Amino acid sequence: MNIQSQNNSASYISSPERSWCKNKQMMDDEFEPQDKQMLDETNSKFQSQCLIEDPPMQNENALSQNSFHYEEQQQMMQAEILSPSKLLRTGNEPKSTLSFDIKLEQTSIQEEPIVNSRTRRKASKANYNVDDSPTMDSEIRPCHCSKTNCLQLYCSCFHNRRQCTQECKCSECFNDGQHSDEVLKAIEQIKIKEQRASHHDLDSFDTRQVWGCKCKKTQCMKGYCECFIRNKKCSSHCQCSNCQNKKQKTSINKKIKKI
């Protein structure tokens, strides 16, 4: 296994990779022994990234961690090439034919889809693309962006910091792995906006974080609500109206105790 990290076509660290940091142990269990060895070789390189990005906004260093600089991203993006989720890609290959994709084809990694029932969401009408669980690429929904070149947060692919795939139906896509400069510029602009807005403790690209919804009409019970989408209850951070997605103070627990 000879993975070269010189390729920098992959232009940013995607959320699934960051989820991998947290869920590495679980995923390790799913690898064959020979693959584990490869993973171990990459662990040391990846650990620094994990330290930088996790956990989000939960300590005093969150500010500096979340406002990491563009150049740091460039350094870290090399690690993405070694990411397990890339190695486990199961059919949603990016539009581009990046060199690391070619190298991956030469590996002995099993590319059968890994279906992890533990992390599979409850079946629902919509397969929401959220990554607060170790979502595999095979579960990622394609985007349909038509006007933003997939370089704004409207784009679910860009928002999750992953490249658009062949399944995406976007037009004039710059998030295809062949426009690294444009992508990096877009990321940089968003980071600048965050800082201007004094959102130092936010990471717009961390879709695991929920800032709080502002739903007014849907009672936070439809897929428009970011809390609902993430299977999370609305909190004091939300500014929603007529919310039906708040934690219920059920009397069930009390009844159980009595029993």
Place this chain on the structure above:
DNA sequence: GAGTTTGAAACT
């Protein structure tokens, strides 16, 4: 599949 609704993101 087309049109409408919705709320996040972007803009002013």
Place this chain on the structure above:
DNA sequence: CAGTTTCAAACTC
């Protein structure tokens, strides 16, 4: 900072 516009996804028919 608040109001408005734009956008893409969710939803309805």
